[in-house]
Amino acid sequence: MKPLILIVEDDQHIALGLEEILKSEGFEVAAATRGDEGLKMVPTKKPALIILDVMLPGLRWIRCLQATSRREKTHNPF
Amino acid sequence: MGSLLLLTDLRRQLLLARQKSDFVSNVSHELKTPLTSIRMFSELLAEDRVEDLEKRKSYLRIISTETARLTRLINNILDFARMEKGEKKYYFEPCDLGKIARGAVASYRPQFEAHGFHFEEKIPAESHNVKGDCDALAQVILNLLSNAEKYSADKKEVTVELKQRDGSIELSVLDRGLGVPAASSEKIFEQFYRAHDSLSSGIQGSGLGLTLARQIARAHGGDVTYEPRPGGGSIFTLKLPS
Numbered sequence: 669m670k671p672l673i674l675i676v677e678d679d680q681h682i683a684l685g686l687e688e689i690l691k692s693e694g695f696e697v698a699a700a701t702r703g704d705e706g707l708k709m710v711p712t713k714k715p716a717l718i719i720l721d722v723m724l725p726g727l728r729w730i731r732c733l734q735a736t737s738r739r740e741k742t743h744n745p746f
Numbered sequence: 747m748g749s750l751l752l753l754t755d756l757r758r759q760l761l762l763a764r765q766k767s768d769f770v771s772n773v774s775h776e777l778k779t780p781l782t783s784i785r786m787f788s789e790l791l792a793e794d795r796v797e798d799l800e801k802r803k804s805y806l807r808i809i810s811t812e813t814a815r816l817t818r819l820i821n822n823i824l825d826f827a828r829m830e831k832g833e834k835k836y837y838f839e840p841c842d843l844g845k846i847a848r849g850a851v852a853s854y855r856p857q858f859e860a861h862g863f864h865f866e867e868k869i870p871a872e873s874h875n876v877k878g879d880c881d882a883l884a885q886v887i888l889n890l891l892s893n894a895e896k897y898s899a900d901k902k903e904v905t906v907e908l909k910q911r912d913g914s915i916e917l918s919v920l921d922r923g924l925g926v927p928a929a930s931s932e933k934i935f936e937q938f939y940r941a942h943d944s945l946s947s948g949i950q951g952s953g954l955g956l957t958l959a960r961q962i963a964r965a966h967g968g969d970v971t972y973e974p975r976p977g978g979g980s981i982f983t984l985k986l987p988s
Contacts, residue, residue: 680861
């Protein structure tokens with residue numbers, strides 16, 4: 669199974685470019701445009717890596733990091 | 747009395763220093779965002795990673811849209827610097843504001859389309875003549891469109907309307923976005939001021955767009971004004987003497 673990378677980025681062009689590059693490198697990709705959306709996807713998608721924009725609507729990046737660290741005790745994908 | 751004035755002035759200086767520092771950080775981010783897209787898509791195309799012809803075309807369009815975004819930002823910064831030094835020059839000539847608005851809307855439309863906006867253009871076909879600097883007036887309209895795009899959040903509906911009033915022509919940009927807190931409705935026209943903090947809202951901006959728009963409008967004997975939109979959102983209007 670291909671490892672999944674979650675992109676949380678509100679600029680649609682940057683998200684699309686990253687997605688294209690990562691897919692061409694053989695990864696599976698999921699994307700969210702808001703911090704809170706991205707956070708909701710973590711338990712179901714179980715990403716191997718999360719690429720998170722610093723300036724995001726919905727939930728500040730630091731809150732995303734804190735919330736994921738609390739949930740994912742053994743693995744922090746950031 | 748003297749100490750109170752000194753304290754007020756010190757507070758103002760500190761606020762200005764903080765706004766300038768935020769401005770440098772915001773502008774750096776604003777410059778890097780389109781540059782990142784341009785670099786990513788040009789490298790994807792240069793390395794032949796995209797085989798689908800339609801995708802290749804759409805990536806070229808993204809490069810073009812992002813280049814236009816970068817140009818607008820740089821023009822705003824250069825114009826702001828010229829205005830600060832009192833060196834901004836206007837070349838007044840007869841202009842059709844309807845034609846200028848249609849041109850500005852056409853160049854901005856790809857940006858709205860790329861971000862899923864419902865966009866409505868209510869610009870009558872007849873001429874709306876003003877005496878002005880056509881490029882500067884186009885810049886005002888582009889800044890108002892960019893402002894509407896940035897502050898629309900999830901309600902992506904923008905309308906541009908052009909109306910003839912008694913002795914004036916009014917071009918309004920209406921959105922259904924975040925609006926402006928009542929306490930900030932005039933401050934948003936001050937240099938570097940931003941009603942919504944970029945770190946908490948995720949909305950980028952230099953804090954110059956509306957300042958420049960108003961300064962250009964006033965140099966034409968007109969103004970740019972803000973009013974809340976009934977039902978939510980904002981209305982920014984460029985008023986010019988006809």
